[in-house]
Amino acid sequence: MPTVSDVLAALDALWPPELAESWDAVGLVCGDPAAEVSRVLFAVDPVPEVADEAVRLGADLLVTHHPLYLRGTTTVAPLGPAGFKGRVVHELIRNDVALLVAHTNADRADPGVSDALAAAVDLRVTGPLVPDPSDPAGRRGLGRVCELDAPLTLAEFAARAAHGLPATAAGLRVAGDPDAEVRTVAVCGGSGDSLFDEVRAAGVDVFLTADLRHHPASEARLAGRPALVDAAHWATEWPWCEQAAGQLDEISDRHGWALRTHVSRTVTDPWTGHAPSTSPAGEPAAPAAAATPSSRSTSSGAPR
Numbered sequence: 277m278p279t280v281s282d283v284l285a286a287l288d289a290l291w292p293p294e295l296a297e298s299w300d301a302v303g304l305v306c307g308d309p310a311a312e313v314s315r316v317l318f319a320v321d322p323v324p325e326v327a328d329e330a331v332r333l334g335a336d337l338l339v340t341h342h343p344l345y346l347r348g349t350t351t352v353a354p355l356g357p358a359g360f361k362g363r364v365v366h367e368l369i370r371n372d373v374a375l376l377v378a379h380t381n382a383d384r385a386d387p388g389v390s391d392a393l394a395a396a397v398d399l400r401v402t403g404p405l406v407p408d409p410s411d412p413a414g415r416r417g418l419g420r421v422c423e424l425d426a427p428l429t430l431a432e433f434a435a436r437a438a439h440g441l442p443a444t445a446a447g448l449r450v451a452g453d454p455d456a457e458v459r460t461v462a463v464c465g466g467s468g469d470s471l472f473d474e475v476r477a478a479g480v481d482v483f484l485t486a487d488l489r490h491h492p493a494s495e496a497r498l499a500g501r502p503a504l505v506d507a508a509h510w511a512t513e514w515p516w517c518e519q520a521a522g523q524l525d526e527i528s529d530r531h532g533w534a535l536r537t538h539v540s541r542t543v544t545d546p547w548t549g550h551a552p553s554t555s556p557a558g559e560p561a562a563p564a565a566a567a568t569p570s571s572r573s574t575s576s577g578a579p580r
């Protein structure tokens with residue numbers, strides 16, 4: 277049976293820690309490197325429900341995409357607003373579960389987080405959106421530029437993305453002409469709005485990512501291209517968990533490790549509800565108690 281350190285060495289080869297951004301916090305967070313591993317759980321977020329799931333499963337190793345402590349800490353006490361992080365540390369250590377983080381190193385790897393996102397939406401990757409200059413093969417880097425096998429309208433492409441990604445309460449937001457033709461797509465798992473310059477330079481029809489903010493999205497719309505499909509951050513990164521579990525399965529088979537791998541289906545997207553707008557487009561709804569025909573009027577002066 278492999279040890280935590282054996283599995284770590286194999287996963288470090290898939291997602292070399294030196295590929296991580298300088299501000300990132302990747303690698304082993306807790307766990308005895310000499311402990312044996314038979315069961316591994318992959319998840320996006322190291323939150324308490326995922327730690328509970330790892331314990332319930334009897335996992336010896338939890339691999340998450342997001343760091344537990346990104347900015348450093350002087351305590352792992354389960355107290356205060358960030359006390360859930362300390363609770364996760366205590367629960368994992370108490371139950372002999374190691375925690376490994378593969379974040380921006382998994383983003384930049386080949387295959388990486390955005391390859392998994394592209395595959396989930398049935399796109400053919402042609403190359404990285406921001407190539408890693410240290411990769412002679414030109415396959416590593418941030419985001420991916422992709423092609424569709426056959427053109428779709430923007431509405432059809434958005435429906436395909438909604439079908440291919442795991443469901444979340446908020447679903448997907450779309451910006452653009454629903455009938456516009458889509459042949460090329462840039463994808464970036466997680467927050468992608470820092471990559472608009474590269475997306476524009478790639479000349480793609482659509483940018484599929486998460487966490488797009490008003491101003492960058494508005495500027496992209498005013499420029500006319502690309503159309504935007506904005507999914508939940510968690511949903512764009514979750515396909516990586518399945519890709520990663522498949523990669524570890526192959527390694528396990530090669531070494532005769534007989535590891536059992538699992539992918540968490542717990543939706544850890546923080547947005548838990550969605551209220552569709554019900555007032556007429558462009559108008560705020562009248563407060564129910566004050567809405568008398570004689571006392572309220574629209575901005576044009578017409579009685580409501």
Ligand SMILES: [Zn+2]
Pocket residue numbers: 342465466467509513
């Ligand atoms: Zn992320």
